[in-house]
Amino acid sequence: MDGLVIDNVSMVFTLPNGGQVHALEDVSLHLKPGELMAVLGPSGCGKTTLLNIVGGFLAPTAGQALLNGHQVTGPHKERGVVFQQGALFEWMTVAQNVSFGPRMCGVPRAEIKQTVRRLLDTVALRDFADKPVYQLSGGMQQRVALARCLANDPDVILMDEPLGALDALTREKMQGLVLKLWKETGKTIILITHSVEEALFLGERLVVMAPRPGRIHKEYALPFAEQGVGGDARSIKAQPDFIAAREEILSMIWEMEEEIMSGADMG
Amino acid sequence: MAKRKQPPRWGVWLGIADNSFTRQKTVKFGDASAVNSGRLWSVLTLIILILAWWIATIGGIIDPLFWPPLEGSLYPWDNPNRARPGVVDRFVSLFVDGYRNISLWEHVGTSVKRVLLGVVIGALVGIPLGFAMGLNSVARGLFDPIVEFIRPIPPLALIPLVILWLGIDEVAKIFLLFLAALFIMLIAARAGVNSVQISKVHAAYSLGASKFQVLRYVILPNALPEIFTGLRTSMGVCWGTLVAAELVAADQGVGSMMMIAKNFLQTDVVVIGIIIIGAIGFAIEIFMRMLEAWLIPWKGKG
Ligand SMILES: Nc1ncnc2c1ncn2[C@@H]1O[C@H](COP(=O)(O)OP(=O)(O)OP(=O)(O)O)[C@@H](O)[C@H]1O
Numbered sequence A: 001m002d003g004l005v006i007d008n009v010s011m012v013f014t015l016p017n018g019g020q021v022h023a024l025e026d027v028s029l030h031l032k033p034g035e036l037m038a039v040l041g042p043s044g045c046g047k048t049t050l051l052n053i054v055g056g057f058l059a060p061t062a063g064q065a066l067l068n069g070h071q072v073t074g075p076h077k078e079r080g081v082v083f084q085q086g087a088l089f090e091w092m093t094v095a096q097n098v099s100f101g102p103r104m105c106g107v108p109r110a111e112i113k114q115t116v117r118r119l120l121d122t123v124a125l126r127d128f129a130d131k132p133v134y135q136l137s138g139g140m141q142q143r144v145a146l147a148r149c150l151a152n153d154p155d156v157i158l159m160d161e162p163l164g165a166l167d168a169l170t171r172e173k174m175q176g177l178v179l180k181l182w183k184e185t186g187k188t189i190i191l192i193t194h195s196v197e198e199a200l201f202l203g204e205r206l207v208v209m210a211p212r213p214g215r216i217h218k219e220y221a222l223p224f225a226e227q228g229v230g231g232d233a234r235s236i237k238a239q240p241d242f243i244a245a246r247e248e249i250l251s252m253i254w255e256m257e258e259e260i261m262s263g264a265d266m267g
Numbered sequence B: 001m002a003k004r005k006q007p008p009r010w011g012v013w014l015g016i017a018d019n020s021f022t023r024q025k026t027v028k029f030g031d032a033s034a035v036n037s038g039r040l041w042s043v044l045t046l047i048i049l050i051l052a053w054w055i056a057t058i059g060g061i062i063d064p065l066f067w068p069p070l071e072g073s074l075y076p077w078d079n080p081n082r083a084r085p086g087v088v089d090r091f092v093s094l095f096v097d098g099y100r101n102i103s104l105w106e107h108v109g110t111s112v113k114r115v116l117l118g119v120v121i122g123a124l125v126g127i128p129l130g131f132a133m134g135l136n137s138v139a140r141g142l143f144d145p146i147v148e149f150i151r152p153i154p155p156l157a158l159i160p161l162v163i164l165w166l167g168i169d170e171v172a173k174i175f176l177l178f179l180a181a182l183f184i185m186l187i188a189a190r191a192g193v194n195s196v197q198i199s200k201v202h203a204a205y206s207l208g209a210s211k212f213q214v215l216r217y218v219i220l221p222n223a224l225p226e227i228f229t230g231l232r233t234s235m236g237v238c239w240g241t242l243v244a245a246e247l248v249a250a251d252q253g254v255g256s257m258m259m260i261a262k263n264f265l266q267t268d269v270v271v272i273g274i275i276i277i278g279a280i281g282f283a284i285e286i287f288m289r290m291l292e293a294w295l296i297p298w299k300g301k302g
């Protein structure tokens, strides 16, 4: 089957004291090539765990992830990742970070140079190519991370709260960039976020997860990402149906959080 | 907006003028980075110490056996038959004529060379071992007991054993310094490996890097700041250990020069030796800091 398949994945962490945490239970999903799926859920519901399994950094205790019919057994350049922060190589310049993937894979120099220039143009960092990354602002650093991930031309991009550390304004701009890159490159993207608004705006599909054990609670198909490509973000976010969806999901997550809190009280 | 006048550089250096960085701060107490150098006071301390020394010299207060006079000129009230070797004169003569047929440069050079050899060999062995321990549980298990046991032993306590094994020649001293540097470097390298953020390693693998490439391009550069701190520490420790070892047994080197001088009651040479030891230790530290700022500009910025 084409695309990314998450097939009955369960993950049970065994703690040092012998206790067990059911981080994921029977999660199944199918992403067709080119789909953008946003994942929302209260803290601790297993979003990062799911991403780590798809990324190949964790082996699930049951089930499997498949990309284009092949089982995921470890990290691979077909699945790029973008983390919240701190994953850039601070001993390298911007250009060296972006070219890291192709360099590791032995792509010819001339080709790497072209790729880097093209990607730095895309993320509007051309003038910063030779700056060390630690001299860049948080938003610029995340643009470098996006460019670095794209340099390898992965089939799937996994993002764990990629915009989580940015201020509201930078964040809105970056959302536009993510949409643009998604449309231009046609990548399959899983994007984890804590922001309901961001999930609604970026997710063609939106999955809301519930905790204990981590599972899929509800799924939505959304029109906003499609409108957002080239459209005006502010007016889309002000639409009545956008606001209605936002409120519905917010109260849903709010309820889950309440449940967690009362559960914690009794435990 | 009116541009504030920049304070002169020498003023900033001395710490009598705030630099443009500290001037912007309204909270200075409790903010270590806003404290200026205070070098004026350091200079003052130096002047007072030298002045006190000089006054004691003029007065002939202290027996030269315990503490040498600063300079050897005779004052009218001195006994003209008693020679007064002064530290300044002695220093000049050490520079020009050397000490007991060996020039001062040779003494100092020998000591520095021993330290460098010990540190370099210690680093060459210690860094790979530290990496192995940080990356591989078999290596960690194998070496952990040895490392944890030897770590708290001061290198000087190994001198008797090293003398029994290797005698007192050059090899023995370098071996001792090698041991001192080895464990510092090993622990630093291991800590450097362990300090890598897992997200960096994950990112590298997802970009198609092989195991070796992750080691070479991620784990190694990420560990460099810690390794460099280890180098700095082992330079300092080895310098101290060496001088002490030279005091025990050697025919060349700053420590041995002092020990021979002691036998001839040449307190001035002993004091000069102490000053040289301090000055070189200080110089090594400054040099390493400059090297670090130049080689590892990303330190602490990850
Ligand atoms: N290595 C681990 N060992 C034990 N338990 C773990 C481990 N990693 C995650 N967990 C547990 O699994 C659950 C899910 O964690 P996960 O990090 O996937 O949550 P999350 O949805 O990403 O949360 P957040 O929104 O706060 O990032 C949590 O209860 C967490 O404590």
Ligand SMILES: [Mg+2]
Binding pocket: A047, A048, A049
């Ligand atoms: Mg998470």
